[in-house]
Structures are given as C-alpha cells and as structure tokens.
Amino acid sequence: MSPSTGFASGSDSGGTPGSGGTTGSGGTTGSGDVATSRRPGPAAPLFASVLGNFALLLVITLGGFAYASVGSSARDQLITEMLISVVLVVGLQVFMGNTGVLSFGHLGFASIGAYTASLLAIPEVRKHVLLPDAPFGIGNIEVPVFSATIIGIAVTFVVALIVGVVVARTNGLAATMITLALLFMVDSVARNWTDLTGGAGNLGSIPRLEGRVWVLVCAAITISIAAAFRFSPIGRMAQASREDDLAARAMGVNSSMVRFVALVLSAGIVGLGGALRSQSLGTIGPSQFSFDFTIIVIAMLVVGGMQTVSGAIVGTAIITFGKEFFRFLGDGPQWLGIDWPQVEGLPDFFLAAVLLAVLLTRPAGLLGAFDAGDLVLRIVRRRRMKSTALLTPSAQPVRAPRAPLGDDSLVAHGLGVTFGGFVAVDAVTITVAPGEIRGLIGPNGAGKTTFVNLVTGLVEPSHGEVRLGERRVGTTPTRVARGGVARTFQNLRVFGGLSVRENIAIAGLVARRHRRHRPAIDADALLAASGLTAFADHPARALDYGNQRRLEIARAAALRPDFLLLDEPTSGMSDTESAAMVSHIRGIAEMVGAGVLVIDHDLGFITTICDHVTVLDQGRILAEGTPAEVKTDPAVVAAYLGSHA
C-alpha cells in the first residue's frame, strides 16, 4: 500500500512546498483577519443567516409581484408556486447541501405528505363519491386543513425514519440509487392503490389555501430551520462528512447518524411542501410528484448553489421565473413588437440549458458557498471594526499550558491482517506509554499505514486487539476517535471546503461530547501554535501543503486525544521543514497531553523526535529500542538501513 499512496501524496503536493511554519507570511492582508480575534458570539452567524435570507426572500417575492403585475393572469399563481418551491428546495437543501448526497427521492416524501394531508382534509361528502372504498376508515373522517397538514408531516417523518435507516448506512452513488428507488416505489403505489389514492388521475375537492400569507410563513419557517440546522453541531458534522466522509469518521463523527438526522428533518420539510402544493392546486395526483418535477427541484437547488440556503432561494427564483418567461415566449405572443413563433418545449429547454451551463462552468452553483448571512455579518463587522481598529491580534504563537497526561497506555496486541493470501501485518504488539513519543519505521510496504488503519478501525483486523489500558478500543473509526485515539492521514484529508477554524471546531464538537474528562483545548491557541491564525477564516483547501499538514495535526489534537497517530507527517517535506515539524509535534503533544505514535520512513526525522522506535519490515517487528540501539541492530541494518547507509 505504501508505495502508491506515498506517490499520491507526493503528487498532491505538486509545486506547492510548505511554507515552513512561518506565521502569517501568506498574502493575507486586510482587516478580515483582525476581526477573528473579536468575533461576534456563536449565535451571530445563525441570526445573520436567518435575517439575510428573510431579506432575500422578501426581495425576490416583491420582484415576483412586479413581474406578475405586467403579465397575464397566468402569472397570478406564480408567486405562490415559487414560495412553495422555496419550501421544497430549501427542504431538499437540508439534506443534499449538508451531506452532499444527491437525492432523487425527496418528492416521494413530498408525495406522502401531500396525500396524507389531502386525503384527511377532503370533505366527507366528497370522499364518499371520490373514494367509496377508502381503507383505514379514511372515508368517514374529515380533518381541518391545519391539523391534516401536521399529520401529513408526521406521517412523512415516520416513513423517513424507516427509509433513513437504509439510506444513511450508504453514501454517494449507492444512497442516490436507493432514493431513486424510493421515488418510483411511492409513485407506483400512488398510481395503483386506487382505493386509497384515486389512481393515476387527479383527485379534486381539496380545501384550497386562501391567500399567500400561509405559504410565506411556511417558507420563512423552512428557511429558519434550514439555517439553524446548518449551524447546529449535527449540521456541521454533516458538512464535514460531505467534505471527506472518511476523515469525518476518523474525527469521531458518526456520519451515518448525521446523514440520518439530515434526511429525516429534510423529509419532514419536503412533506410540508408537498401538502402545500396540493392545497394550492386544489387537486392531487401522482404526476405532481413525478421524476420530471424531481429534476426541476434538483435543478433549482444546484443552479443556485446547494451549500447555502441563499443558493436554494436564488436558484428557485431563477428557474421559476425563467421557466414562466419561456412558457410565455413559447406560446407565440406579440411581445416587443415582434410576433414570436409558437414553440413547444421551450421551458424544458431553458431548464436543461441553465442546469448544464452551471454544472459545466460553476459546479458549486451560482452562489457557491455564499450565504446572505455572510453579507449581513460583513456589514455588522465593518461597523464594529471602526471602534476596535486599534486592537491588534496576538499573531505570535502562544505557549499553551501543558495538559496532564492520560492514565492508560495504548496497546496493540498481536494485531494483524491478511489480504487474500498476503500477510500485510503479522501479529504486531506495540505499547505506547502515556506521553511517550514512539516511532514506527520501516521501508515502503512494511505495513506501517496498514497498522495505523488497523488500530483506528479502518481495516478490520484478522486477529489481535487494541486496548487503552484495560479498555478495548472500538472497532469503527468513529469509536476509536471518541475513545481517545486520533489520527492524521498520509495523503492529506482536510475538510477542504470548510474554513480552517471550522476544521478544528468539528473535532472540538466531538471532544465536547465524548472527551469531557480531558482538559478543554482552546481553538485559538491551537491555531496560533500551528501558525494558522492568519488563515483561520480561509477554506482549508486554499492552504499550502505544509499548512494543511499542520492543520490535520491541529484537528486531531482538538479531539483531546490520549494518543495521536501521525501517518508520515513529513512526507513530501524538505529537511528544514521536517526539522520544524519535530518541535511542532512535540509542542502539540505536550499541549494536549497525548502520547504520539509517529510513522515515517525518514530515519533522521524519527531519531530526532522519538524516545523509542519500532522497526517494521514485511509486516513483522524487526527491532525495538532507543534510536541508538535500533540504528546498530544488525537485522535492521541489513533489511532497511543497508540501502541508506
């Protein structure tokens, strides 16, 4: 495994050598950085986002009124339609935007919410005519619209709880395919369970919504929920899993659980959207929640940018008004003094063309990671900045106080794994004492990374176990991380789209729940010690190679671990940088009071940093001892150092 991954990380670094631990030497000037030392309270981004997106919704609604006032009567329904689409799209954003999983199934949830609410609310007299054989005694009850809608949402929740268990276990394409299957199953049932749904045709007599106030209120509630979720711990963990699922799990994030919560929440909102849709139309039918409409809803989200609520709102507006305009144009009107020819399919053409153009040129959507809340925050900050401009931040690395060491040793006992017939790691026993810095060294292919993967639950061991003192460490990456063993990756795995501060904060979230018995670590101090203060608000992927390495170590340290497992922290670095890394790792380890198992193939680096060294070759321990002992061991010299000496 080592040779190819080693190469991969080497090529990752490309022509961007690390900046060697210099603090704030990057091209980040300007007042933005100063503000990081005087940020508003933790709830500020949420309030800003809700405020900003309310404003955005209002502007777009008013714009819609202006547009509708110059058009024909067909435009009257347009604003209601758009607001309902906002509910659906923002609801979808809660799941897709935060988890990064493409879902085709959400209109299935909308359909369930809509049918439940509609079937309950249709007047009893009409039901006897429309659905004479209705099951569950539905034919004899009539529920007020409001209660019916609430029940509709509740039923959607229940279905989502079941579906969520399946979807959340998977990720990526597999999850997408399950959601697609869900859509077709719901559609199939709606079309064929004629006794309950009236079949493929439309079912009328649904009490209609009067006015737009209710829809506007629902849209506002939806926006608030979506914004709240985005800044909630679970929402942020979902975003970490979206950026890099494996790294998120290795930081103690239970990514299945966060996906599950996101799915259920978003399904409930979309269920509400579905109910509103049939209430505004006064009819319900399977064709209202078809695959075609699914594509439209997804297009709305993707065109605007699915990462933020603002993206969802803007995309909804663009597609709604754009489609309406091209429908108008396709009807062959007289407009601007020209007789337009009658063309069918223009709205679809517009939809596909916009979606394709955005995907090919701006895959993150028109707004990308921008949220209206950012604008609000910026305005507020600029105001504050005037009064606090004289405050200078402490840009110098802070010597943080030493944290006390943990009590237990990390013991890998007889740990090994076999791939096919190949013994990658063969019954390795290593003990790392609290606070000890232990080196694990060996030539390429010795099984070093596999060993780390075994300890951290990424690879299931064929035999052996890992303990912290007497406790067995869990067998999944999430449990291992929560248990106190944090790791870094040989091929960098930062949460690229999240800010540097957020990368560390994610680990802090997990630590606050699962590592309470360890002393808290101040994120600002950790940033400062890593020389990352100046980049705190930059997306992690914008960092250079060396800084990304230090960020990964800082992120692992923020977990308040008992042990840090560092997989080739100096891979791809120059000698000077490696030397700087030595003192950096020592400093961080002292700061959190953790023992360290550091893996490398660079003997010079290992001998300067470690108290003890274990030499691994072909999956077995070749030698163990102080750096000096190991260096003179004949077996080591023959197997490993021979080529170097």
Add this chain to the structure above:
Amino acid sequence: MTEILQNLADGLGAGSTYALFAVGVSLIFGVMHLVNFAHGELLTLGAYLAYWMLLREFGWWVVVPAVIGAAVLGSMSIEFVAFRRIRGANPFTLLLTSFALEVLSHAVWKVFVSSKRKPFATPEWAFESFAIGSVRFEWWNIVAFGVAVLSFAVTAFVLRRTMFGLAVRAAAEDFDAARLMGVKANRVISGAFAFAGLLAGIASSLILMRKGGAEPRMGADPLLKAVIAAVIGGLGSLPGAVAGGLALGVTEVFVRDLLPEDLGGLTDGLVFAVIALLFIVRPQGLFNVETAERV
C-alpha cells in the same frame, strides 16, 4: 413448467437490449466513474434518424448501420462536448450533468421536431413467432438475444485481446497508474464512449424494429432499466451488467405474469423494491469500486 419457459422466452429480447445498454453504462462508469443517464438518448437519436430515413424509403439494411453509426458519433460527441470539461469532478456533478444532457435532449426534440410520436413501419418478422412444443418463440426475442450474445463475444474479445481493451481495463482499475504506464486518457475515454455507443446503437436498432416510432422521451425508460441492470451486476463489471440486464428483463415478465391484471402497473415499483432490498442486504457490495478508496 411451460409457463416458466414461456416467460423466459418472452423476457429474453428486452433483457438483451437492457444488457447491451447496461454494458455501455458499466464501461463508461469504469473509466470515469460516471453513471451516464444521457446514454439512453442515443436511442432517441437513432429513432429520429430511422424515422427520417424510412420516410425516404430507405431499407432497414441501410437504416441499421446508420443508427449504429449515429450512436457511436453521438456518444463520442457527448463526451467531447460535456464530460471532457468536468472529468475528475465528483460523481455528483458528473451524474447531474448527464441528467441535464438527458433533459436537454428531450427538450431539443420537442422544440425542433414535435412532442408527438412520429411513427414508422417495422419489419414484418419482428412480430412473427413460431412454436416448439407448447412454447411460443417470437422471432424478435430470438434475434435480439442472438445479436446480443454475438456483441458480447466481440466485446469480450476486444477487452481481453486488444491494446484498447487492455488500456480500458487498466484505466478502470487505476486511472492514474494507467496514465503513468502510457495510457492516453483522452483516447481511452473517448474509445470507451465510442464502444458504449456501438452497443447502444445495436440495442437501439433492435428496439426500433419493434417500437416503430420516435418520441422525445423514449430513451429514458430503457436507460433507467440499463442503469438498474448495471447496478445489480455491480457498476464497472461487464459480465455483471450482462447478467443484470437479462435478469431484469426476465424478472419483469415474471412479475407481470404473477401480479393480478389490475395491478400490472406495480411492476416497476416491485422491481425497485427488490433493488432497494438488495442495497439493504449489501450496501457496499454493489459498489465495490467506491469502497476501494485508498487511505
């Protein structure tokens, strides 16, 4: 027993066309991790070409090569115009782009031709049948199956015995390593699209001889079936795609046969339920390609 044999015989033709599309989907997934939902639009392209040519009294023996040629060119141009620009993007973007292309294709036919079905004459033999014992065989099913088997034999030969096949298999295994070994990315991806187009063209010709009409959205359904077939067989696995396609075609006939008359519409829903069940049992197993991620 007769009934089982009869269902098998009836499902063979549809299953073969699913398999032909599915192999293309799987092949493209192998080289660029894209589930290409635009692949089915090659059928629509072929259908309108066939309509145009048959209207001008060309025989099917000219139409078939033209349809196949159009599918190859169409597949290659889709890659050249759209997917080449976003190669290496995440599967999410790739998948959605192919969807956008599908919707665009639907719209283009609607805008420039019509949303109404354009009928054309099918060859006479496509609906004729013969009996062995008490089992009726439709000629179309037999021909479709035969052509598919032949196509798969050629595919297997190309992939196993030619430089192009070696390059495709290497790229599917590890694209970066393959490039380091001198495999040209453009050529192998373009070639995979061309080959997938060829198989799609063959499948289209078979479907058109039976369908006898062109509609803007006719490509969506066969493609969905093909994707399901490829997923069942494990994306990236060509024998899996063949097995998945045939299994799906036959299963559909069986389900339709088992369901009472008035629930016939549930066929698709049931098929999807089976697939969802598959994922519940083996969530990772069906997507081996993804779990092979390196750390």
